[in-house]
Ligand SMILES: Nc1ncnc2c1ncn2[C@@H]1O[C@H](COP(=O)(O)OP(=O)(O)OP(=O)(O)O)[C@@H](O)[C@H]1O
Ligand SMILES: Nc1ncnc2c1ncn2[C@@H]1O[C@H](COP(=O)(O)OP(=O)(O)OP(=O)(O)O)[C@@H](O)[C@H]1O
Ligand SMILES: [Mg+2]
């Protein structure tokens with residue numbers, strides 16, 4: 022298994038990650054059920070690539086992202102990360118190793134307005150993490166902060182300003198700089214442009230691409246907008262109700278989707294172009310079922326336009342396609358290699 | 361390269377939060393007035409020996425009940441003590457009681473509130489119940505009960521105020537923590553591996569200080585009034601010690617109220633002025649410490 | 655074209671807010687024609703004045719706002735046309751116009767329904783304000799409408815409270831409320847921004863379907879270029895309180911003329927391109943609306959800006975009603 026990871030140059034390997042939130046009710050706060058926010062997800066992230074994660078609201082994208090950064094502890098599963106040339110499970114590190122791992126994996130959050138502490142200036146927001154992670158010289162820290170701000174196209178003297186003096190796009194750039202201050206290898210970006218104006222989105226997206234090229238960063242890029250994910254990613258994982266239903270290269274997904282959900286998602290995105298070939302639109306019926314009580318069998322069968330009898334009872338496994346082992350699908354209809 | 365950067369930063373202008381907040385405070389006329397009143401009165405009380413030659417406790421039977429004017433600006437009381445001196449020296453103790461009661465309550469409330477709000481769980485459940493118990497009894501009544509139990513005296517009164525005063529701050533801080541701990545900037549701190557206590561006290565707490573400061577001023581004003589009320593009832597500070605409450609207490613007979621107004625009007629005005637000043641200042645402080653308002 | 659072909663003609667509308675001592679020119683000279691029975695897409699970035707324009711048409715502005723200038727001619731089908739701005743906001747004429755002839759659905763379906771009343775009661779109440787019919791008839795009408803909007807078990811669902819509905823269903827209820835009195839013009843202010851893409855597709859489909867059946871006119875407000883490409887017949891591109899470019903969908907997407915429109919189209923990723931084309935972001939940020947630059951408001955961010963742009967640009971028809979507010983469009987050559 023490790024050999025296979027080596028061959029693919031895998032940086033992070035998620036194995037059967039589950040995250041269940043307990044639902045508590047009554048005065049004794051008894052657990053009456055679980056929200057299965059992430060349910061048995063296995064993925065890997067290659068060094069230097071961008072793995073896109075798309076899906077509708079509530080499908081568990083943020084939860085999975087936070088599990089990777091260890092803001093949540095998965096209910097079960099393994100997070101294998103490559104330290105030097107050894108793979109270690111991030112969930113069984115000692116205290117010192119754990120701090121070291123935090124330096125390697127960072128996160129950019131969805132809401133640029135709540136991501137910066139309103140009473141701390143930018144300098145302070147950067148200074149403390151740097152101090153914790155071994156920058157002991159105050160002058161060096163200051164230089165580093167100035168450098169970081171300039172790397173996201175902001176002026177170094179902005180470091181003494183407070184968050185409310187910045188626009189949303191500037192804040193998000195600051196957040197990117199902050200995540201980068203400890204020289205991470207992997208950054209989980211949770212909808213970094215959803216809260217921004219259309220004309221500002223491109224600034225931030227391009228900046229992230231440039232930084233990646235320059236520093237060899239690896240991204241897990243979360244968004245609900247497929248066009249943004251497609252623009253940013255090398256490979257895309259489509260999530261539905263806590264499960265990954267399809268995983269393919271970004272170039273391939275648009276033309277060679279296999280899962281009916283991917284098809285519906287793609288056809289639902291309005292394209293800012295007219296003319297061209299007429300797209301067939303698949304409008305999904307109804308709403309996403311509750312993750313506390315997901316449908317039996319294939320979770321998508323209640324809304325699927327190709328649903329068959331077997332889908333109601335038997336959950337399809339997530340398997341590679343016969344003719345393309347890098348393209349994985351969980352659907353009974355797909356022509357997958359036998360398990 | 362590095363030196364170039366350092367020299368460049370020397371020129372970077374610091375716009376400190378304190379400086380900006382001061383500017384904001386100075387723009388708020390009512391707050392400035394409040395601060396002016398409070399500071400002036402505190403200074404006057406501290407400088408009492410310089411302002412009046414009289415000893416507030418010195419009985420002078422020859423000068424009993426003399427009206428204002430002449431040697432005694434505010435006149436003398438029934439035992440011939442100088443009223444002006446008594447107000448100044450009394451102010452020292454009243455303000456001390458009010459401020460230290462409020463400060464003590466604030467510190468207690470902030471510490472417990474932060475811990476409960478940040479960690480939640482069993483600790484939180486316990487303190488919420490305790491706070492409920494304390495606040496179920498009307499505050500003045502509770503103060504009355506407690507001060508009859510532990511007896512009068514300046515330190516005792518401060519303890520009583522601390523014990524009854526922490527609840528409001530506790531609730532406030534706990535509530536703010538509950539909403540703030542979900543914010544992304546807290547998660548960003550955790551992603552860097554910053555410790556829990558540091559997150560709670562260094563990152564979240566500063567966001568609560570605005571309302572806490574307002575609560576502090578409200579409590580200070582409230583405790584000064586309560587001291588007056590308690591001493592007026594004979595439950596506060598022993599009558600020998602001059603406090604604003606005790607001065608009022610000495611003037612509570614109908615005949616004094618009508619015939620010798622100088623025994624209570626100046627003290628009443630002093631209390632009213634101080635409380636008003638503190639409240640004005642507290643109101644301004646809330647706006648100043650709210651980072652969303654420029 | 656005949657005047658009657660336009661259901662709404664806005665001329666030089668100016669709406670301002672007074673915030674403290676500052677004046678915010680939220681809408682600063684909007685001129686627009688809306689073709690009857692068609693869909694007009696009003697696009698622009700956040701804060702450019704789209705919602706204020708819509709609220710000005712309805713005369714439903716907050717207290718701090720005043721309409722300082724302009725004219726909004728509304729031409730209902732079989733009634734004489736009138737200038738909406740000639741009437742006070744509380745005038746009977748406008749009260750019967752709102753909801754009956756023009757109705758509006760809002761950005762946030764979560765807060766547009768009153769949480770303490772049953773969904774059905776809210777719609778019935780709405781009908782009975784405009785029509786003199788019995789409660790029973792009104793309920794029947796409500797159920798029929800909800801069925802048309804494909805809400806399953808409509809008879810049962812009308813007894814539910816708003817929190818029992820999902821976001822998409824709430825927005826469908828809002829559409830039902832908007833359409834129930836058979837309006838001639840439906841103004842939809844970002845009807846799908848708060849919703850998921852799959853639900854957005856449902857709602858947009860539904861609006862198109864209802865328009866085919868009932869023949870009303872739609873003004874759809876959005877910041878998503880994809881949605882206007884999908885829905886609109888005509889498009890108005892708004893920036894800082896002004897319409898920068900106005901024309902048919904083909905004009906805007908195939909022959910964009912204003913630098914802002916061009917920049918906007920190049921700054922959004924297009925699905926299917928696979929990240930091959932690098933996006934071209936627009937420089938800088940939108941200026942503070944109370945400190946608008948003199949002259950062309952897009953000048954500070956425009957790559958084509960020249961000396962001439964220091965003066966307010968003219969609104970030029972470059973052919974067939976394709977209006978462009980720019981010194982550099984053909985026909986609008988700078989003249990000293
Ligand atoms: N702390 C929590 N406690 C309980 N349930 C939670 C918690 N956080 C998330 N959930 C639930 O888990 C599910 C997945 O949530 P998550 O935030 O991961 O979705 P998401 O894909 O990021 O959605 P969005 O696009 O809206 O951000 C949702 O149903 C949500 O209600
Ligand atoms: N109640 C108000 N008081 C003061 N200014 C306002 C008010 N409402 C809107 N504005 C200002 O008017 C301008 C236009 O606002 P409007 O709501 O029309 O923008 P919008 O184009 O609808 O943006 P969005 O896409 O964010 O909804 C903004 O600059 C805003 O600051
Ligand atoms: Mg999320």
Ligand SMILES: [Mg+2]
Pocket residue numbers: 704705706761843844
């Ligand atoms: Mg709006």
